[in-house]
Amino acid sequence: MVPSDYPQFPLPINMPQQNEQSIALHSVSKSFRKHVAVSELDLFVPRGSVYGFIGPNGSGKTTTLRMIMNILYPDSGDIRVLGEQLSPRIADRIGYMPEERGLYKRMKVRDFLVFFAGLKNGKDVKASVDAWLERLDLTGWADKKIETLSKGMSQKVQFIATVVSRPELIILDEPFSGLDPVNTDVIREAILQLQSDGTTVVFSTHDMSMAERMCDFICMIFKGKKVLDGTLASIQDEYASDTIRVQTADGRRVVEELEGVEHINDFGRQQELRVRDDADPQRILRQIMERSAVQRFDIVKPSLHDIFVRIAGPASREVEHA
Template identity: 40%
Template structure:
């Protein structure tokens, strides 16, 4: 497969802080790629280097084989996490201005703006002043301004922020449509469920470094079936007595249990059956949220600390 975006050993420091530390990953043409990690992990800094907004101290970024620069900016539609709309302009004027900046003629821009406003059930916002819009409405307008000129590459930084579930679903639908047209999409998000439903490949950041990258399906397989879903009727206190597990989700008659340190799932089943009537007991692959916690969370920190003590 051809790589649309290549990040090679990129490093960026701000004073004494190394925001991005020797980061490398590739994004294949026509794929949806998720950039994940906690706040301050280096995701937005990396995105800005891909967009040629800031320059790396070391390493290089290639877009379609060309070193990132003014020429490659024209290939990208970028929606930053800090939204950048002009609050005193009307929605229609704003979108027309931004579309023409990206090279569309006024007539083409008007046609595409009409299409996308209707698609987002926002056509009657055309004459509204941007400053009067809610956060969710502004989010839609920012998204339209990012995609209206039909770039080859889309980069969305936290695109679902501020959207209700219905509009999140609409946005997801449109992103998948863009992929089906052959576009390459990179997005950064904390919303693990969106990544799980949409992404082909992921890159997980922590403290400025890549800690996990690759095909999402393969990553989940590698982690193995180490999560148990239990539906039961009766006394759920057996969950409190389980050792070497983490309870991720728990309600009156349901629990999602992560098995730690090689515990046999049958031990969990036996203890559950002694206390309650079991309606479902299923060993499954971990959710992406669970993988995230395992790689950058308490489990991993504890493991690293134990290894340091043994060294």
């Protein structure tokens, strides 16, 4: 059960009309025997947006993405993608990179990409394959077998396979997991370039900072239900400015046991303090200054990470079990 005091968001303001939606889910539910994976889910992804899909493990993200891809069938509800009911023809207009990805290891990189683009009815794919290989710095590996690639290279090949047929909608399940910072930047830039070319991008991630920086819209699903949906600003607006970001010379030690502080998120050199509604930030600042030299003190809205933890963290489970 989702705690009753979770903020319930209305549909994003100025929700686009149906022909402007890349994905529209109405009351979609899916169960696996007795386990409810997705319950009464409504979801609308505007065309041309970058849409972040967040939620803890096992919350129903992958099931939802698989239903959008027509790999799993919903028990009830309606799914429209690119303005149409799901069909094999529509699937050709969608690029999909699942979280658990595999490649035909004995195939050569270029052959695999041409084959996969062919499965997606891609046209003039050879030139496109070569362009993407060059763009992701894999030209030298084009005629090598996939089994010779590193994990990061394999992931880039997987990404190319997803986008090479020039789909209108791209769905990426955890596209950044396992990538080093350099390759993360490469993929991130590629995604943003695709968006600027008009492609709608939906991706799930556990990297909250990436979602904050990249996504026009963010949706959080928890235990099969949608608990957040909107722009980052609209989501944060639902929460009070109850967070203080502090950086001192002495780290966490100086922010412990401060009056009015409910919770501390320790990031090492920086701490985020969640304060009670009736707490006085000035008083908290004074207490900290008495203990150490303050290098930074910001009163901010809670970060996406903090919101995520408030919803899905251990404290929420205590509320649920109370």
